[in-house]
Amino acid sequence: MAIKSVAKEAEEIMLASQMVSLGARLQVLQAETSLSYDRLAKLYREVKGCSPPKGMLPFSVDWFMTWLPNIHSSLFYNIYSYIHEHTPSKNAYALIEAYKVYLEQAGAGRGGVDTSEPLLSFTRAWMLVRFFESGLLQLSQCERCTGHFVAHAHDPQKGFVCAICRPPPRAGKTRANRARRTAEEQVVTV
C-alpha cells in the first residue's frame, strides 16, 4: 500500500468539505479525491449533519437542453471555462470557484437573497463539465446575441439561436399575456 502524504490528505479533505458544503454528492467526492468511501461518508455527515443521499446521479444530457436549465448551465459553463483557462485554478478548484460565481450571479436577480435550491446544483455542474470533457456537449454561438450556449456536440453551429433569443412558446405567451394585460390596464386607467 502506498504511503499517502499527510499534507496531500489534508488538502483533499479541505477540497472535499468545500464541495460538500456547496452540495456535492458522494460520487463527486469519490471522483475528485483519493479519500476512501468511509472517510468521505464521515466527512459528509460532519459537514452536512445528515447521511449522504443514496442512489444514482442524474445522468441525462437532455436536462441541460431544456429552456431554463440551458440558460443556467450556459452561464455556469462560460464562467468555468474562463476560470479554467485564465487562472491557476484547475479541475475541481476551477469548478468550486466557478460555482460560487454562478451562485452569486443566479441569486443577483433576486436581490442576492435566495434561500431556495439553485437551479443548477453543484453535482449537475460537475456532470456538465464531465459531459464537455467526454465530447457530448459543445458551446454554440447564438447568431442573434452572439452569446455562447450549451448544445449537443456536432449540432450545426450555423443558424443557432439561443434559449434567451428564442424562448419556448409557453414562456413567450406568458410574457405576451402580461404585456397585453399591462396595456389593457393602462387603457382602463386612462
Ligand SMILES: [Zn+2]
Ligand atoms: Zn441569443
